Amino acid sequence: MVLPPEIENFLKYDYAETKDLAKTFLTMVSAVLVFSVTFSEKIIDFAHAKLAPRALLISSWVLLLLATISGGAGLYYISIAAGEALYSRSGAPPLAPFLPPNFTYQDSELRSFRCLAVAGCIFVGGLVALMLAATLSFGSRGGEPQAERLGAGEHLPPSPPRPSAGAPASDKP
Numbered sequence: 001m002v003l004p005p006e007i008e009n010f011l012k013y014d015y016a017e018t019k020d021l022a023k024t025f026l027t028m029v030s031a032v033l034v035f036s037v038t039f040s041e042k043i044i045d046f047a048h049a050k051l052a053p054r055a056l057l058i059s060s061w062v063l064l065l066l067a068t069i070s071g072g073a074g075l076y077y078i079s080i081a082a083g084e085a086l087y088s089r090s091g092a093p094p095l096a097p098f099l100p101p102n103f104t105y106q107d108s109e110l111r112s113f114r115c116l117a118v119a120g121c122i123f124v125g126g127l128v129a130l131m132l133a134a135t136l137s138f139g140s141r142g143g144e145p146q147a148e149r150l151g152a153g154e155h156l157p158p159s160p161p162r163p164s165a166g167a168p169a170s171d172k173p
Contacts, residue, residue: 007085007105014109015082022075022116029071029123033064036130043130044137056133063126067119074115081108 044053084105
């Protein structure tokens with residue numbers, strides 16, 4: 001089947017690049033979400049954290065989940081666009097039954113771009129919320145998390161003396 005140059009260029013460049021962008025984006029957002037959930041106790045101490053850091057961390061997870069959903073919708077729509085570009089000329093029914101009959105592959109491509117742009121903005125919002133949660137949590141700890149873990153009457157062990165910059169290092173402990 002010979003395709004018009006416009007459709008051939010769409011499939012060769014627009015579809016392929018947008019699909020790769022969406023897959024890479026979904027991988028990155030999923031990795032940040034999994035990383036932040038895995039190390040959430042290192043980001044904030046849930047047992048002792050105030051409401052604001054906890055709310056920010058949970059809202060960052062919600063935003064990252066929404067970015068994943070929006071990125072997945074973008075990947076879905078670019079795939080529909082490729083199918084419509086290939087098969088709409090043959091008189092076949094639309095690939096997605098909920099799409100209007102006069103729906104073109106350009107319409108689906110535009111929806112894909114919009115979904116991916118929204119996903120990117122939501123992802124940035126999730127990163128900002130994650131950074132704010134960590135900053136507020138670190139600020140409430142006073143920068144000394146080790147001192148908070150000590151009980152009453154306990155002291156930190158003295159730190160060993162540091163050699164001066166010009167002094168040779170000794171082998172003695």
